[in-house]
Amino acid sequence: MGIGELPYDVAHVLGGAMLLVSFVLLYQRRVASLVNALALQGALLAMAAVWQGYVQGAPQLYVTGLIALVAKGVLIPIFLRRMMRKLAPGHHTEPASNIGLSMIGGALLVALAILVVLPVTTGAKALAREDLAVALSIILLGLLMMLMRRSALAQIAGLMTMENGLVLAAIGVAGMPLVIELSTAGLVLVAAVIAGLFARVMHERFDSLDTDMLDPHRGEGR
Amino acid sequence: MLTLLGACLLALLGLSALGVTGRAPRVVFLGCAAAAAGFGLAAAIALTGDGMAATALPVGPPWAPSLVALDPLSAWFLLILAVVAVPALLFAAASPAPPPAEGAAFPLFLAGMAAVLVAADGFTLLLGFELMSLASWALIAARHPTGVGRRTARLYLAFAAFSGLCLIAGFALLAPAGLGFAAIRAAPPEGWRAAMVLILVLLGAGSKAGLAPFHIWLPLAHPAAATPVSALMSGAMVKVALYVMIRLLLDLPGPAQPAWWGLPLIGLGAATALIGALRANLERDIKAILACSTLENMGLIVVGLGLALVFRGSDLRPLASLALAAVLLHALNHAGFKTLLFLCAGAVASLAGSRDPDRLGGLIHRMPWVAGCAMLGAFSAAALPPLSGFASEWLLLQSLIQGWRVAEMSIQLIAAGTLAVVGMAVGLAAAAMVRLLGLVFLGRPRTPRAAGAPDAVGMMRVALLLPAALSLLLAVLAAPMLSLTGGAIRQLLGANALAPVAGFDLVLGDAGARYAPWAVALLLALAVGLTWLAVRRRSSLAPTREPAWDGGFMPPPPHLPFGDPLSQVSAMGLGQPIRRSLGRVALAIRERHYPAMPGDPATATLRVDTEDRGFTQMLYPLARLRRRLSRRAEALRGRTLRINLSLAFGTLVFLLALVAWLERG
Amino acid sequence: MVVFGGLITQLLHLALILAGAPLLTGVVRWLKARLMGRRGAHPLQPWRDILKLLRKRPILADGASIVSRAAPYLAFGATLLAAALIPSFAQGMLLAGIADLLLIAGLLALARVALALNGHDAGTPFGGMGAAREMTFAVFAEPALLVCVMVFAVLAGSSNLDTIGAVFREGALGLRVSLLFAALALVAVALAENARVPVDNPATHLELTMVHEAMLLEASGRHLAVWEMQAALKLTLWFALLAAIFLPFGTASAGSGPLLWSLGLLFWLVKMGLLALMLAMFESAIAKMRVFRVPDFLGGALLLALLAAALIFVSTGLA
Incomplete structure (x- = not known):
């Protein structure tokens, strides 16, 4: 498999698009757009998984793709959007600071990932090597995002990006066992963090963790 | 050849003695110009024919005689020296008589630079280097007996001493066998000794050439001197430092040095280029703007030098010769247009009475000759085709783009990053030049003095027209000039290295990119001329004059004949977008805003203090x-x-x- | 024969872009108006404006110098030369040998400097402000363009546009993420260079954030006509550049005959129409950004270009 062949090219484009979305996440200050970008990345991951399943002839990757699409492309974004509505309007954007710095940092991290992955993986297939480099970049960008951003939603976005990068790495390696388990475990982790955050938001807003406190406010977001 | 060089050097010493007396300053300067022209002649002979092999002089240190030689590399830089010195000295002769110390130091300054270039052993080179440093310090100090200028001179002296010490140490490491260049080439340094040589040369010659972080003296010292001295310092002295760098890094340590030697040069060069170009957009003194532009150009040249080292170390000889050609050609082009610009700035300063752009403006109406020359120089400095700056920067950008041919991925990534920084510096340089032209020559006069400034006449006009004509010539004949560097390129990169030239075009051997300056100039003239003809055929009405519309603002009252001075953009105002978006990269900026209080008749003010990092x-x-x-x-x-x-x-x-x-x- | 064909295509190309440039501006304006639910002026309106302006007597501001009278021709000449180098319907034009992307960038810089000097000439606050901003934007746009050129040079082996177009048309490159990134970067640069939304708004005057129009406030009569034509030509040039690099299919190869030329012309018109539609849709959908956000926007473009370069190094290192 090499450049100019369809399996390589499509995987290449999907991985690159995910990387691009990671940069959008790093750049974007509006929470609504952040959630949209996250959904897009989830959908792209699903497509990459399905494509890899088709190329490798590994049907379990279709399941991974389905999980990614349903959970990351649809459910979590919907949930995050709901949570966003609960935030005060002032929290819908973050103050723009250090955009240039974080973008330059992101570019340097990508270069670092490339320089690390390529020499280590000599002998592997071109597709896998490239996927690994992109996946590592996405993971590092997610970490950078968690470092540079303060709002909790952006932190979640960073965590999810990291998890997306992990799954991308896993599906790129032919014959990797337990891919489904891995992606599910990652999802559970993300869900747990979201739940924790949700609890914190509730706590800040209502000074209580009692969900009954929510009932009087039902329908307020609309 | 030896007689010619010796006669020129001796004449300079004699002129210096005459200068001490303070009598006949014009004779001193015209004599120096003649000597500089002699250097140029010797360089031209050496470049087109045979140079001069190492010859022992009857004088020298106790252990060995001094050696002089004129190989293609020295001849090229001697030519650069002549290109800067002749117009600068004509300008000096046209200026009012300077203090005697300046008349004495000027010939010594020239002699020192020439001695560095023709030296063929370490002792003579260092002697010339120190003479050059001390004489240039004296030239700055002579103008400033007290005050800020004196402090600048002291800072400059400190940096000069530092660079001299580093170079002495570098030579000591380079030459255990002997100080003659032949002896050093025979025993090239290796291992830690080679690395120490690299560091010391970067500190010594680099601080003289204005490489970051030792660039801070340059934008202060160059403008502090008299105009011809500024031109010589910016056009020639930094090139002498560059020559020392090439000699000590590319030539003497031999071709076996590793590729990573180029990387520090690339990094420092890119940083210097960015810092210089940025500061050129923020300075408030026209000569300081030009000095910062010198920083930018030196940065670009050093990037090219680093690339040449990287390519040579990676066994990519054709690319190494491309990068080296960019270095040599840009050194010459920069000498041409920077001399022109400095002399124009000097003419403005002496005829319009100020170097502060906020006291100038609209000079194109009163000084059409100076304005025309300055525009030519500024367009070259902004690297606009088909002028000279573009040809050499085209070569440099092409060699950066070719950086991907090095097999190391880290070097490829560095090349891409450097390309981005260099591109930014080139864009900033264009912005700085537009700002300079716009503030000084366009718009409305900001003071009565600027409104009544006379144009340059006589010898001063000749001194401006000479580098202007040379810049034009260099623009169209870039390729034939570059083929003159063939000898230097072969000398540094091996016998089968070639300058990237085909006929009158600059070409990249295997990549197939081509730049034909003459064709571009011709086509551009054709396009502009035909457009003009076509438009004038359809529209022949002569224009009328009215007050500026200015988006509907009221025309100024009669007591303000040049309009309201506050409604024209100031030097700070023009730099504001760049200061705000990039300024903190190079400068520590402190902005204080004093808003207008309700009921208080005082205006709101913004105070901006900047200091180099x-x-x-x-x-x-x-x-x-x-x-x-x-x-x-x-x-x-x-x-x-x-x-x-x-x-x-x-x-x-x-x-x-x-x-x-x-x-x- | 090849030289003759090159000459013919070159002349036809020049006639095409000169006649088509104001029309393209008109089409973009018309499409934008339709998308916003207005009826919109006829697509030929820019041509009519230019012809009318040519008949009017130019008025020069009191402080204006020869720069105001010479700059429009210089800027137009440089833009025209740059546009003449970019293939439209056929490759292998007479000037293909010097159609270097760096030269095109240099000629655009020349036009930009002429425009900025024109802004400075009358000594008005708007002109100076616009000039400073224009040059600042170029500081960020230029490196992005240069890094994109590096990406193309890695893929095609040369920075010559004709070679790049020929290599890309052969299509042996497949789908490349790096080309996707470079395309996005180049589009951002094109938006900034042409003073389009979100960097500048071509439809307004006298906003505090205007850039391009601020430098032309004092131009009138034939000078303004030449400036308008230059702006239209620049838009055409950038469209043609994007088409020549990223949509090279259908272009007649060097040495082909009139049949292939007309086919190439058809393709080119379709590509131009598509790009115009995309521009109109983009401009209708998005708002202008604050001036001091523009460096962020163009910095993003630079970053994309650098990413493209990094990825291209990876794939060439693997191949």
Whole structure:
């Protein structure tokens, strides 16, 4: 498999698009757009998984793709959007600071990932090597995002990006066992963090963790 | 050849003696111009025919005679020296008589630079280098007996001493066998010695060439001198430092040095280019703007030099010769247009009475010759085709783009990053030049003095037209000029290296990219001319004059004949977008805003203080360290005799132990 | 024969872009108006404006110098030369040998400097402000363009546009993420260079944030006509550049005959129409950004270009 062949090219484009979305996440200050970008990345991951399943002839990757699409492309974004509505309007954007710095940092991290992955993986297939480099970049960008951003939603976005990068790495390696388990475990982790955050938001807003406190406010977001 | 060079050098010494007396300053300067022209002649002979092999002089240090030679590399830089010196000296002759010290130091300055270039052994080179540094310090100090200028001169002297010391140490490491260049080439340095040579040369020659972080003296010292001296410092002296760098990094250590040698040069060069170009957009003195532009150009040249080292170390000889050609051609082009620009700035300063752009403006109406020359120089400096700056920067950008052919991925990534920084610097340089032209020559006069400035006449006009014509010539004949560097390129890169030239075009051997300056100039003239003809055929009405519409603002009242001075953009205002978006990369900026209070008739003001990060992050901490150390040393004086004695004793024992250890090794 | 064909295509190309440039501006304006639910002026309106302006007597501001009278021709000449180098319907034009992307960037810089000097000439606050901003934007746009050129040079082996177009048309490159990134970067640069939304708004005057129009406030009569034509030509040039690099299919190769030329012309018109539609849709959908956000926007473009370069190094290192 090499450049100019369809399996390589499509995987290449999907991985690159995910990387691009990671940069959008790093750049974007509006929470609504952040959630949209996250959904897009989830959908792209699903497509990459399905494509890899088709190329490798590994049907379990279709399941991974389905999980990614349903959970990351649809459910979590919907949930995050709901949570966003609960935030005060002032929290819908973050103050723009250090955009240039974080973008330059992101570019340097990508270069670092490339320089690390390529020499280590000599002998592997071109597709896998490239996927690994992109996946590592996405993971590092997610970490950078968690470092540079303060709002909790952006932190979640960073965590999810990291998890997306992990799954991308896993599906790129032919014959990797337990891919489904891995992606599910990652999802559970993300869900747990979201739940924790949700609890914190509730706590800040209502000074209580009692969900009954929510009932009087039902329908307020609309 | 030796007679010609010797006669020129001796004539310079004689002129210096005449200069001390303070009599006939015009004769001194015209004589210097003649000597410089002699250097140019010798260089031209050496470039087109044969150079001069190493010849022993009857004078020299006790251990060996001084050697001089004129190989293609020295000849090229000697030509650059002549290109700068002749117009600058004509300008000096056209200016009012300077203080006698300046008349004495000027010939010595020239002689020092020429000595560095023709030297064929370390001693003569260092002697010339120190003469050049001291004479240029004297030239700055002569104009400024007290005040800020004197402090600038002292800062410059400190940096000059530092660079001299580093170079002496570098030569000491380079030449265990002997100081002659042939002896050094025979035993090239290796291992840690080679690395130390690299560091010392970067510190020594680099600080003279204005490489970051030792660039801070340059934008202060170059403008502080008289105009012809500024032109020589910016056009020629930094090139002499560059020559030393090429000689000590590319030539003497031999071709076996590793590729990573180029990387520090690329990094420092890119940083210098960015810092210089940025500061050129923020300075408020036209000569300081030009000095910062010198920083930018030196940065670009050093990037090219680093690339040449990288390519040579990676066995990519054609690309190395491309990068080296960019270095050599840009050095010459920069000498041409920077001399032109400095002389234009000097003409503005002396005829319109100020170097502050906020006291100038609209000079194109009163000084059409100066304005035309300045525009030509500024367009070259902004690297606009088909002018000279573009040809050499095209070569440099092409060699950066070719950086991907190096097999190392880290170098490829560095090349891409450097390309981005260099591109930014080129864009910033264009912005700086537009700002300079717009503030000084366009718009409305900002003071009565600027409104009544006369144009340059006589010898001053000749001094401006000479580099202007040369810049034009270099623009169209870039390729034939570059083919003159063939000898230097072969000398540094091996016998089968070629300058990237085909006929009148600059070409990239295998990549197939091509730049034909003559064709571009011709086509551009054709396009502009035909457009003009076509438009004028359809529209022949002569234009009328009206007050500026200015988006509907009221025309100024009669007591303001040049309009409201506050409604024209100021030097700070023009730099504001760049200061706000990029300024903090190079400068520590403090902005204080004093808003207009309700009921208070005072206007709102914005105060912006900028300081180079080189000061805030290198020099000030060093000064603090020095103060702390001297306080410690002061404390020693209060000790008892016994402690003082034991200190002296301890030092003695330590030195003896050191001697014992050295003798053992 | 090849030289003759090159000459013919070159002349036809020049006639095409000169006649088509104001029309393209008109089409973009018309499409934008339709998308916003207005009826919109006829697509030929820019041509009519230019012809009318040519008949009017130019008025020069009191402080204006020869720069105001010479700059429009210089800027137009440089833009025209740059546009003449970019293939439209056929490759292998007479000037293909010097159609270097760096030269095109240099000629655009020349036009930009002429425009900025024109802004400075009358000594008005708007002109100076616009000039400073224009040059600042170029500081960020230029490196992005240069890094994109590096990406193309890695893929095609040369920075010559004709070679790049020929290599890309052969299509042996497949789908490349790096080309996707470079395309996005180049589009951002094109938006900034042409003073389009979100960097500048071509439809307004006298906003505090205007850039391009601020430098032309004092131009009138034939000078303004030449400036308008230059702006239209620049838009055409950037469209043609994007088409020549990223949509090279259908272009007649060097040495082909009139049949292939007309086919190439058809393709080119379709590509131009598509790009115009995309521009109109983009401009209708998005708002202008604050001036001091523009460096962020163009910095993003630079970053994309650098990413493209990094990825291209990876794939060439693997191949």
